[in-house]
Amino acid sequence: MEKDKVIIGLVGETGSGKDTVAHYLKRRYDVDLLRFSRPLKKTLELFFDQSSKEDQAWLYATFKERFGEDVLHRGVAQYIARHDGIIAINGMRMMKDLELVRSFEHNYVIYVTANQKVRWERSFRRGEKSD
Structure with a gap:
């Protein structure tokens, strides 16, 4: 039911703490967590025990083409159309993703940030490319 649906978009730089905020929302408000990469991960899980971000990037390029x-x-x-309640979305990459969040009556966009040193340290620990 649309009136029971609240969509929260989490945006911010790499290493800013978006996942931390998402997990807080899950613990505190029992929100449904969703990432734009979820369909890629689920597809790869059908075939492999582990997958990397490179695998996801390859699969996305293949799907996109x-x-x-x-x-x-x-x-x-x-996914959103089939679920009610509060849904927090992480991993938004395109303006169209933001427009999707904004298309719901009850929507919030939370910009998560941290100072550059903290973001760099987090990204370095995870072995990710920093912004």
């Missing part, structure tokens, strides 16, 4: 640039956007939109 075959099904269009907004393939993940459409998958997330379908």
